[in-house]
Amino acid sequence: MRPNVNSGFESDQWYAVGGSAALAAGRLMPATVLESELVVWRDSGGTVHAWHNRCIHRGLRMTLGFVDGDTLACRYHGWRYGAGGKCKVIPAHPGMIPPDDFQIPAYAVCEHAGLIWASIGAAGDSVDFDGPGEHLRFCRDLVVRRAPERVSALAKRAIFRPYGDGEDDLIYEHREIAPSVIRIDARSGGDTATIMLAIQPITADRTGVHVLAGGETTDERLHYAAWARRLRWFMENPDAANSSWNPLSIDHS
Numbered sequence: 001m002r003p004n005v006n007s008g009f010e011s012d013q014w015y016a017v018g019g020s021a022a023l024a025a026g027r028l029m030p031a032t033v034l035e036s037e038l039v040v041w042r043d044s045g046g047t048v049h050a051w052h053n054r055c056i057h058r059g060l061r062m063t064l065g066f067v068d069g070d071t072l073a074c075r076y077h078g079w080r081y082g083a084g085g086k087c088k089v090i091p092a093h094p095g096m097i098p099p100d101d102f103q104i105p106a107y108a109v110c111e112h113a114g115l116i117w118a119s120i121g122a123a124g125d126s127v128d129f130d131g132p133g134e135h136l137r138f139c140r141d142l143v144v145r146r147a148p149e150r151v152s153a154l155a156k157r158a159i160f161r162p163y164g165d166g167e168d169d170l171i172y173e174h175r176e177i178a179p180s181v182i183r184i185d186a187r188s189g190g191d192t193a194t195i196m197l198a199i200q201p202i203t204a205d206r207t208g209v210h211v212l213a214g215g216e217t218t219d220e221r222l223h224y225a226a227w228a229r230r231l232r233w234f235m236e237n238p239d240a241a242n243s244s245w246n247p248l249s250i251d252h253s
């Protein structure tokens with residue numbers, strides 16, 4: 001079924017679904033890309049997997065299950081699935097070797113620039129863009145109640161002031177360094193900084209934004225985390241009165 005999302009967001013692209021550091025070994029998380037539900041999990045060896053979020057037995061969501069070593073177990077009857085989504089163990093039939101087609105659809109997944117990326121279509125081998133630099137780190141995930149194409153357009157207007165900046169003129173540049181990945185470089189006085197926004201099309205009216213930002217100190221990281229919080233509010237209310245620093249407007253008080 002074709003997702004009900006603008007055609008600018010194709011299924012054969014990579015989309016960020018969360019921060020790598022937010023998914024520890026042995027943990028799982030839900031994600032949605034183009035209205036497809038995924039279970040994203042990291043096995044005990046550190047490898048990340050992204051699968052269709054349904055058990056092939058009776059259809060329970062795999063996000064209700066749990067990680068057991070290098071397998072993901074369904075919470076209902078305990079079927080265990082390993083690499084590639086293949087069923088490895090059926091507890092009710094301990095002597096049975098599950099057939100090869102007992103398999104949950106597995107999606108392409110990789111980690112790059114501090115983010116986990118998945119593709120529900122035929123994406124290339126890996127995410128293809130120059131890394132934003134080792135000085136960037138995962139800052140925040142946002143879910144914006146707006147259409148992906150609208151959020152993408154707003155992301156290309158988003159501006160910020162580098163930490164430590166005074167009131168010097170702000171110079172900024174936006175670049176789309178991969179489909180749905182926007183890099184913003186800002187300079188003011190002697191301060192420079194970069195923020196990267198990776199857009200995740202969730203549904204026709206919900207969009208994920210994964211923020212990478214700089215920050216050597218706690219204060220600096222808090223500065224960009226606060227900016228990201230404001231970004232979500234202004235993306236949902238882009239015509240709001242500009243009574244305070246507006247990430248979508250150079251005019252601010």
Ligand code: FES
Binds near residue numbers: 055059
């Ligand atoms: S529904 Fe998952 S094991 Fe039965």
